[in-house]
Amino acid sequence: MLVHLLYFGALRETLGVEQEDIVIPANSKLTDLLALLCDRGGIWETLQDPNRGLRAAIDQEFAELDDVLKDGCEVALFPPVTGG
Amino acid sequence: MLVHLLYFGALRETLGVEQEDIVIPANSKLTDLLALLCDRGGIWETLQDPNRGLRAAIDQEFAELDDVLKDGCEVALFPPVTGG
């Protein structure tokens, strides 16, 4: 299935990517998607660094690692937010 | 000794007095002054009605019943405050 990925803030800068579409196995969870991205190696491995405090949203709602992705969904990955 | 008395709010209206000077024994406490005023009888007895929640200030600082009065001091008597 197809997933539309967005990156924000320091993560966008570190990875050097703003957005991309990727194909992943059906019924993947957010954690599976992260594992796939980490497999790219190099800077992508920081996605699973627990000290980075990665946050994610699925279809514009904050998401947890166990959340299941749907075909065509929008997944955003970003560092802890700092608004206000 | 001489004490300058002020009344405010509902108490001022109930007693029908805004201010007065009275002579009281040296070393009187606030509670002694109240007892003297109550002795006037009638409406003045409400000064010792605990349900009225009387508050007092001596020389413009909130005061307690046991506080000792000084010659020439200013004593204000009033109901609970309702500012803000």
Added chain:
Amino acid sequence: MTAKPASLISSSLTTKALDPSRRGSKFQQNIDKTHSVGAIYSFVGLVRSIGQQGQPIDVLELEHYPGMTETKLRQIAGYAAQNWQLIGIDVCHRIGPMCPGDVIVHVIVGASHRQKAYEACGYVVEQLKSEIPLWKKEIGNAGASWVTP
């Protein structure tokens, strides 16, 4: 090294209409000359058209203890400024007669960070209710009655 500037502390009473927008704008200009203020909290208290017993109100009359009211306002503003390391605080309380919709009191506090400003503003507003010699009287068709806490 420059010395840490003192807080800008002001407190006042007025019988005239209070304009929170104008006061707020002036406050921000005055306290943020070096752009060290990160947070400004403010409180506006307004006269409501319905009184404590549910009766319609035409006029709210605020009686005060001249001298002591000013002193207590100054003490409360000064304590808040010191306790929460405020960069500035401005408290203005209206007295005398006023109408529904009028501003009774305006509190503004500025601090480097939001938490201090929030706590200080809440503190001052609570103190205004319990520690300032002010008494409200509601006047309407049904007559006049003193507000109780």
Added chain:
Amino acid sequence: MTAKPASLISSSLTTKALDPSRRGSKFQQNIDKTHSVGAIYSFVGLVRSIGQQGQPIDVLELEHYPGMTETKLRQIAGYAAQNWQLIGIDVCHRIGPMCPGDVIVHVIVGASHRQKAYEACGYVVEQLKSEIPLWKKEIGNAGASWVTP
């Protein structure tokens, strides 16, 4: 009997300068037509000239997640309005580049009584910090760095 009017709830993003005085004045006019508002609390967040590492700042850049930011702002304002029975709430967050002294965010809440307005205002400000997809980048002579929570 008239039905209880719904809260006036508004939330928005802007790339332009925020003017809390003008917004505050409009808010008060809009929500207090029947003089039922007793308390208005407001929060103004400002850009400071000193960054998170103590470095001087020329520009603060606020990145956001288009779509989700607006949705979360609306959810937070709506929740606060309902939970504290607000008569009105207005939240406006600036995005994009701004300078020290500029207003980042302005929150205004109006309620019948002060306690509800105080709690609601504090809640919204805390949520802005932790639940809205916004990221601050500080830019100065020393370079650019992302703010961490």
